[in-house]
Amino acid sequence: MRRGLWIDISGYTLTQEDKEILQHPAVSGLILFSKNYESLAQLQALTKAIKAAAPHVTITVDQEGGRVQRFQHGFTKLPAMHYWGERFLESRDYATQEFKKILSVMIAELSSAGVQSSLVPVLDIDYGRNAVIGERSFGRDISTIVALADVMIDYCHQHHFPVTGKHFPGHGWVTADSHLSLPVDERSLDEIMANDLQPFIQLHHKLDAIMLAHVVYAAIDPLPVCFSRFWIQTILREQLHYRGIVMCDDLTMQAVATYGDYTERANRALDAGCDVLLVCNARSGVISILDNVSSFRPEG
Known part of the structure; x- marks a missing residue:
């Protein structure tokens, strides 16, 4: 993973415009979605073409399990992270071993398709308030979240899969869907530090990347986290x-x-202080950023 712009493409194959944009030195990642998957053979051909056009680009996907699994037909159906949290509370050792087995399957299947990482783990706490997070979280218990995320991180690293912890500093308390509106969390910094931030505090040294929440924590900073020097820098x-x-x-x-x-x-x-910017489903936005953001324009 390196600094730059992460983008998407619209179909099953690369267009000439896709190739030209991927070759831009500021484009460092490509996120694949269900719209890019028809079959394993097609996906393998696509990732091969991406690497041929732009070897420097990291190819990734949201293959969390449960309702957030972009590649379905032809891939093993992965249980949601909440499932593993429940199993862990029943039997720590059994859940850990079974979780490693499913991680092995996920990594093997993605690797065989030419995909280099999945944007996991989800480190949000499930307070039962946010349907967007919900089953994507390992649960309500912080120690369970940390333990299972730690297993996931170590196992992914053993197989040369980078990991991305999300959504800093915690997306589980708000009720709004950030895809549709700006969620506002009114809690104090002390409360967030004692709860939502704990998985990040305990695991940050192992995370290749941390994805920020599109949330305003109104008692702390009026800006969304991605625009907040307090959250990113301080x-x-x-x-x-x-x-x-x-x-x-x-x-x-x-x-x-x-x-x-x-x-x-x-x-x-x-x-x-963001290093990587995601811009998906808006090719005009990608082009505008590459043309107008000075740090992304090629020198000379």
Whole structure:
């Protein structure tokens, strides 16, 4: 993983425009979705073409399990993370061994398809308030979240799969869907530090990347986390001493739609300290950012 813009493509194969954009030196990642998957053979051909066009680009996907599994037919159906949290509370040793087996399957299947990582683990706490998080979380118990995420991280690293912890500093308390609106969390910093931040505090040194929540924590900072120097610089970099990649969630989401055009959003996120910006389902936004954001323009 390296600093830059992470984008998507619209279909099963690369267009000439796709190739040209992927070859831009500021584009460092490509996220695949269900819209890019028809069959294993097609996916293998697609990832091979991506690497031929842009060897530097990291190919990734959201293959969490449960309702967030982009590749379905031809791939093993993965249980949601909440399932593993429940099994862990019943029998720690048994759940850990079975979890490793399913992780082995996930990694093997993605690797065989030419996909280099999955955007996991989800480190959010499931308070039973947010349907968007819900079963994607390992559960309500912080020690269970940390233990299972730790297993996932170590197992992925053993198989050379980078990991991305999400959504910093915790997306589980708010009720709004950040794809549709800007969630606001009114809790104090002390409460968040004692709860939602604990998985990040305990595991940040193992995370290749941390994805930020598109949430405003109103008692702490009026800005969404991706535009907040307090959250990125003061908390993540200075207090937690995190040295990995800071990843801004998709800048096309409605949660940040009122913070200017794509260029302005990108500049705000970069100025706050984000290393990677996600821009999906908005090719015009990608082009605008590459053309107008100075740090992404080629020198000369």
